[in-house]
Amino acid sequence: MNDATGQPQQPAKIEFWFEFGSNYSYLSVMRIEQEARRHSVRIVWKPFLLGPIFRDLGMENSPFVLQKEKGAYVWQDMARQCRKYGLRWTKPTTFPRLGVLPLRVALLGVDKPWIGPFCGRVMELNFVLDQEMNQPEQIGPILTDLGLPATDLLNEAQSEPTKTRLREQTSLARRKGIFGAPTFFVGSEMFWGNDRLDDALVFASEHKIGVAPVC
Amino acid sequence: MNDATGQPQQPAKIEFWFEFGSNYSYLSVMRIEQEARRHSVRIVWKPFLLGPIFRDLGMENSPFVLQKEKGAYVWQDMARQCRKYGLRWTKPTTFPRLGVLPLRVALLGVDKPWIGPFCGRVMELNFVLDQEMNQPEQIGPILTDLGLPATDLLNEAQSEPTKTRLREQTSLARRKGIFGAPTFFVGSEMFWGNDRLDDALVFASEHKIGVAPVC
Numbered sequence: 001m002n003d004a005t006g007q008p009q010q011p012a013k014i015e016f017w018f019e020f021g022s023n024y025s026y027l028s029v030m031r032i033e034q035e036a037r038r039h040s041v042r043i044v045w046k047p048f049l050l051g052p053i054f055r056d057l058g059m060e061n062s063p064f065v066l067q068k069e070k071g072a073y074v075w076q077d078m079a080r081q082c083r084k085y086g087l088r089w090t091k092p093t094t095f096p097r098l099g100v101l102p103l104r105v106a107l108l109g110v111d112k113p114w115i116g117p118f119c120g121r122v123m124e125l126n127f128v129l130d131q132e133m134n135q136p137e138q139i140g141p142i143l144t145d146l147g148l149p150a151t152d153l154l155n156e157a158q159s160e161p162t163k164t165r166l167r168e169q170t171s172l173a174r175r176k177g178i179f180g181a182p183t184f185f186v187g188s189e190m191f192w193g194n195d196r197l198d199d200a201l202v203f204a205s206e207h208k209i210g211v212a213p214v215c
Numbered sequence: 216m217n218d219a220t221g222q223p224q225q226p227a228k229i230e231f232w233f234e235f236g237s238n239y240s241y242l243s244v245m246r247i248e249q250e251a252r253r254h255s256v257r258i259v260w261k262p263f264l265l266g267p268i269f270r271d272l273g274m275e276n277s278p279f280v281l282q283k284e285k286g287a288y289v290w291q292d293m294a295r296q297c298r299k300y301g302l303r304w305t306k307p308t309t310f311p312r313l314g315v316l317p318l319r320v321a322l323l324g325v326d327k328p329w330i331g332p333f334c335g336r337v338m339e340l341n342f343v344l345d346q347e348m349n350q351p352e353q354i355g356p357i358l359t360d361l362g363l364p365a366t367d368l369l370n371e372a373q374s375e376p377t378k379t380r381l382r383e384q385t386s387l388a389r390r391k392g393i394f395g396a397p398t399f400f401v402g403s404e405m406f407w408g409n410d411r412l413d414d415a416l417v418f419a420s421e422h423k424i425g426v427a428p429v430c
Contacts, residue, residue, distance in 0.1 A: 057282065067272065069394040073407055080404075080414065179284040189295075192288055195410040199295065 012041045012204040015185040017173055018119070019050040020099030020106075020133060022181040023064075023078055023092075026123045027194040029182075030087050033116045039201040045115050047106040048173040049166060050096075050181050056174060062096045081194075088128045097126050098134045104157035104166050105139060114146050121145070227256045227419040230400040232388055233334070234265040235314030235321075235348060237396040238279075238293055238307075241338045242409040244397075245302050248331045254416040260330050262321040263388040264381060265311075265396050271389060277311045278395075296409075303343045312341050313349045319372035319381050320354060329361050336360070 016032055018025040036043050054062065064071040075091050082089035102122040109115040121142045125133045132138055136154045143150035156162060173183075177190065184191040184200040186207065191200035231247055233240040251258050269277065279286040290306050297304035317337040324330040336357040340348045347353055351369045358365035371377060388398075392405065399406040399415040401422065406415035 057284065067394065069272065069392050072392060073394070073405060076405065077407070077411075080418075084414065177284050177287060179282065179288070190288060190291065192292070193410075195408075196292075199299065203295075 010208070012039070012208045013044055013186070014041050014200055014204045015044045015046050017046040017048055017178055017181060017183040017185070019048060019181040020102050020119075020122050020126060021062075021096035022050055023074065023095075023127060024194045025182045026127045027081055027085060027087065028197050029116075029119045029123045031085060031194075032197060035197060035201055039205040041201050041204045043116075045106065045110040045119070046169065046173075047103040047110070047119075047166070048178075048181075049100065049103060049170045052170050053174055053178060057179060065095065088124070090128055090130045092126055092130050094132070097132060099126070100166070101134050101136065101154075101157060102139050104162045105143070105153055107162060107165050107169070108153060108156055114148060117146055118142065225423070227254070227423045228259055228401070229256050229415055229419045230259045230261050232261040232263055232393055232396060232398040232400070234263065234396040235317050235334075235337050235341060236277075236311035237265055238289065238310075238342060239409045240397045241342045242296055242300060242302065243412050244331075244334045244338045246300060246409075247412060250412060250416055254420040256416050256419045258331075260321065260325040260334070261384065261388075262318040262325070262334075262381070263393075263396075264315065264318060264385045267385050268389055268393060272394060280310065303339070305343055305345045307341055307345050309347070312347060314341070315381070316349050316351065316369075316372060317354050319377045320358070320368055322377060322380050322384065323368060323371055329363060332361055333357065 014032075014036060016028065018029060032043055050062075054060075059066055064074045078091070079089055081087075099122065102118075106115065106119060106122075109118055122133055122139070125131050125138060125142070140150040140154060143153055176185070180192055182192075182194055182197070184197060186200055186204040189200075189203060191197070191203075229247075229251060231243065233244060247258055265277075269275075274281055279289045293306070294304055296302075314337065317333075321330065321334060321337075324333055337348055337354070340346050340353060340357070355365040355369060358368055391400070395407055397407075397409055397412070399412060401415055401419040404415075404418060406412070406418075
């Protein structure tokens with residue numbers, strides 16, 4: 001389709017920066033595909049590591065661990081939010097869980113149709129089944145279930161180029177001013193938190209803009 | 216009205232803990248009366264001081280000042296949120312502004328019909344007109360405009376019993392686990408942030424419960 005100036009019209013886009021260890025990212029991973037479809041917005045999946053960002057901001061752990069009061073609240077809030085969205089929920093016995101391996105796998109799938117289902121399954125491992133998610137024996141079966149070549153993908157995920165890509169994506173997150181997850185970008189407009197997913201999608205569909213490059 | 220057990224039915228209640236210096240409290244102050252009416256929920260106004268709570272949690276200032284990245288984001292978010300709710304908005308040149316005097320005045324009005332309009336006017340002083348709000352010459356005209364005896368109320372607000380009441384209310388906030396504003400309580404369920412106002416009201420009207428005492 002062309003716009004009024006005769007230029008091919010770009011579909012509206014939303015950048016979705018997420019982390020498998022992040023409980024509020026869980027809510028967005030489970031909701032974003034359906035919601036984005038409803039607004040005719042294309043998702044640009046951006047897995048990144050939150051730990052180095054927190055450390056760079058002077059925090060040695062998640063704020064939900066460092067701030068006792070906020071931490072206590074978050075689990076009460078998560079139970080209610082999951083009820084509201086109709087999602088299953090188990091408070092993880094380890095928090096935050098390391099998810100470097102699945103983030104590397106996700107990087108390989110950002111343009112593939114399996115990215116949404118894969119991310120959903122990893123999130124459920126952490127926040128529904130209360131299981132670790134950083135080992136090949138935990139991630140492999142998910143890939144196999146999705147009909148994907150698990151061994152090849154796990155090898156590629158653990159190769160140096162993929163490791164470098166995840167480090168670079170995390171540095172980019174830092175340069176974009178990201179301080180938590182999930183974070184959404186529509187053009188240069190940043191939206192923080194699952195609570196802003198709907199606002200971000202409305203903004204994207206109303207402005208019909210893509211995503212600004214940050215170098 | 217009586218419930219099924221023949222007991223007089225209590226109206227559903229929401230406790231609204233707020234601070235005039237808090238920008239997200241501004242959003243809730245401007246929205247809560249209309250929204251609470253829509254859900255048939257009674258508001259229990261709870262003005263308190265956020266500064267001592269932050270200090271108690273090891274923060275010497277608002278997190279929006281201490282965390283540069285989050286601070287930069289908050290003003291972008293506020294402009295969009297105000298647009299969404301149809302509220303006027305000016306980024307305050309001083310943040311956070313001291314609002315001890317109007318909080319003390321608000322304490323005198325918690326059961327009065329002028330509490331909502333008064334709080335709205337003080338919030339607009341800070342977040343629309345970008346003016347100080349901690350002196351009698353700033354608060355007096357608001358009281359007069361509302362048809363209230365400004366001199367008497369200002370004197371009572373600055374009396375020792377009212378000062379003590381605000382200190383005690385702030386200690387109570389701390390004991391209830393409050394770590395930011397606005398915070399809502401429905402019974403013992405805590406809801407943090409303007410983003411949870413609607414959830415809290417739905418919860419209150421569905422559960423038809425009041426507010427649990429914390430001593």
